[in-house]
Amino acid sequence: DVVMTQSPLSLPVTLGQPASISCRSTQSLLYSDGKTYLNWFQQRPGQSPRRLISKVSKRDSGVPDRFSGSGSGTEFTLTISRVEAEDVGVYYCMQGTHWPPTFGGGTKVEIK
């Protein structure tokens, strides 16, 4: 299986400041159709996961534009331009290029 490694494990952030989460895969996530199936999810405490971004950088409907995704191949980044209180939670990357889909171990974002 493709292993997804996220860093850091924990990310204390000051309100209004930027935050970045890194995700690396053990294999390229570029699929034969030319697309890269790398998603980002947010899971707030006690809630189900919510997809924020698909295919590296496409924001889902209703996702604030302070969230952005970038990267290619095996290295990807989720950036929050200005962290707000509601952004507290655990963030996961997930690859859907290779079966089975696999998730990173998660990054816990908390407010300093």
Added chain:
Amino acid sequence: EVQLVESGGGLVQPGGSLRLSCAASGFSFSYAWMSWVRQAPGKELEWVGRIKSKTEGETTDYAAPAQGRFTISRDDSKDTLYLHMNSLKSEDTAVYYCTTDSSYWGQGTLVTVSS
């Protein structure tokens, strides 16, 4: 509005069986590929398996921990997805979510495997 509502979780003894259901609404269920994803307490998410639409043969695929013990099925007449779990182990204890193409998720149902 898309809704996915899981049910059927509970406490089961090791070696036992359980069937989870996921009632879908707000989208064309019969055309959707559907999946089950689980999350052990305090752990990351883990894909269990998926089922394709009827037009694509209702083909199923499973991750290794589920292969041979779990079966995913669907009833398009009821807009419902199922997860049949046999030979349950303590490590199957988790919240089980159903999801579409990962864009919509249910609230989850807790399965606890313990004697």
